[in-house]
Amino acid sequence: MKVLVAESLTKQFGNFTALNGVSLHVEEGEVYGFIGPNGAGKSTTIRILLGALKASSGKAAIFQKDVWIDAVEIHKRLAYVPGDVNLWPNLTGGEVIDLFGRMRGSYNKKRKNELIEQFSFDPSKKCRTYSKGNRQKVALIAAFSAEADLYILDEPTSGLDPLMERVFQDCVMAEKERGKSILLSSHILSEVERLCDRVGIIREGEIIESGTLEELRHLTRTNLSVQTKEPLVGLSAMNGVHDVLQEEDGTLHFQVDGEELGTVMKHISAHGVVKLESAPPTLEDLFMRHYEGRGAQR
Ligand SMILES: Nc1ncnc2c1ncn2[C@@H]1O[C@H](COP(=O)(O)OP(=O)(O)O)[C@@H](O)[C@H]1O
Ligand SMILES: [Mg+2]
16 A cells, blocks of 8 residues: 655756756655755755645645645654754753643653663753764654654764664664555665665656665665686677776776676676675666667667
């Protein structure tokens, strides 16, 4: 069942088109990654989905209800975390979390205390003293202790260190296991790819690719650095190998298409691996592939 459906959303700010026909959906029990660089239109889409901004055209529904008309109903079952959390400066973090909870009507106090522990959060300080990361934690703890069916998270980890990022990921997985649905936006593909069942990639107000990461593999290339005992002859002639560069010490740097990675790895290991480093494709790499692909079709 689809928990969230957006169809052909457009948004004009004056003459500027921020969204140009954005369609996406989130299935019940899935994590949907909404990926795109800064300024692509992620937050604008999300504000429309929250009923905080009216679309210029198109429509969107959450729990089969219209996001603009039925916002109040929808929000009873929805939790939202923005990327830039503003709080009441004179309340403590703990007071704000409880306030969020009371405004919702119900929240899980036991879960709240677990989350405070997991995020190593000190709820006794005034919000004005919190760093960006700590303000982020307030919103995350409030959201994950809410009994929501859909979580809309707009770059929620922008201020968190890697350890806390991990805690966040565990929270997302826990909600998913409970059958909850999550829309997670990010401008960093690798940060969300291990969480997401499907992703949609937005650029300049348009969804340019969507599907499971498996389906998007044709767009991704892994960056490899390799040193082998015997010279790696014939590498650059192999299918799916690109941009081979050789250093003086013999280390080779190159890129491999996702679908050819297995074959290439076999070839490499037959030559005695001395050193092997791999880096995932970046979002920028992925966009490059996308536009190269389109160019070739013309
Ligand atoms: N209220 C607004 N008025 C004018 N332009 C806006 C407004 N809100 C967002 N924009 C513009 O719309 C584009 C998309 O912004 P946004 O949705 O915040 O992107 P993202 O969240 O992907 O970084 C940007 O070019 C931004 O400057
Ligand atoms: Mg944004």
